[in-house]
Amino acid sequence: MKEWQYKFIEFTLKKQIxxxxxxxxxxGRKSPYFFDIGSLSNGxxxxxxxCFYAQALIDSGIKIDVLFGLAYKGIPIVTAMSIILARNHNIKIPFCFNRKEIKGYGEGGVLIGSNLYGxxxxxxxxITTGITIYESIKIINxxxxxxxxILIALDREEHKFTKTNDIKGIENDYQCKIISIISLSNLIEYLKKEPNMSNNLKHIYSYQDKYGT
Ligand SMILES: O=P(O)(O)OC[C@H]1O[C@H](OP(=O)(O)OP(=O)(O)O)[C@H](O)[C@@H]1O
Ligand SMILES: O=C(O)c1cc(=O)[nH]c(=O)[nH]1
Known part of the structure; x- marks a missing residue:
């Protein structure tokens, strides 16, 4: 694990993400842990x-035309990331995000911000089962x-409902690279060294047995 990934785990535990x-x-899966970006509530x-998302994008070396934040939680993420890319790294990439419901008046439509292109x-x-990603591909296409x-904070490393919608399936079907700031394996590696985590780890292991890749 890279040092900034360690720092990311520290951040997520401290902020109770x-x-x-x-x-x-x-x-519908019942999970003994939850990754809750929505618990962040200040600027x-x-x-x-x-900063962590911007770092992951820069480290990946991937070249893109537009960043697309998926409603809802992808909205503050893509906004924060875009500001950091511009302010700290002088990188200007257009961004947009979607509405979950189509707006039928005013400017209308589902997209806010840049057009989707390239x-x-x-x-x-x-990413849990990957189903949400498959749905979003319809919007993009x-x-x-x-x-x-695709850039996510946590790859929960779970197997999916059907063969076609697992992470490798998405990568193969769409020639699309998936990067995550951390994976469940990274989190487990960190938690093993923490005091008072053995009970939580026990529940995570049995969840992994059922749904892990
Ligand atoms: O891989 P999957 O099994 O599809 O699950 C992962 C998705 O579940 C949540 O979406 P939700 O629509 O609940 O997100 P929101 O709270 O951002 O609206 C999460 O933000 C991921 O997009
Ligand atoms: O699969 C989900 O719905 C899910 C898992 C998780 O850890 N965090 C989240 O916001 N959604």
């Missing part, structure tokens, strides 16, 4: 989050745009 308990996921923490990097918080990369 990573929570332990009983959580129902979008897929300072959000700008720190933006090589698109999708920005979100986590309805423009003259291609999904060429």
């Amino acid at each position: 990573i929570k332990f308990g009983n959580f129902t996921l979008k897929s 300072y923490d959000l700008s720190k989050l933006g 090589k698109v990097m999708l920005i979100d918080d986590v 309805s423009y003259e745009a291609n999904l060429t990369s």
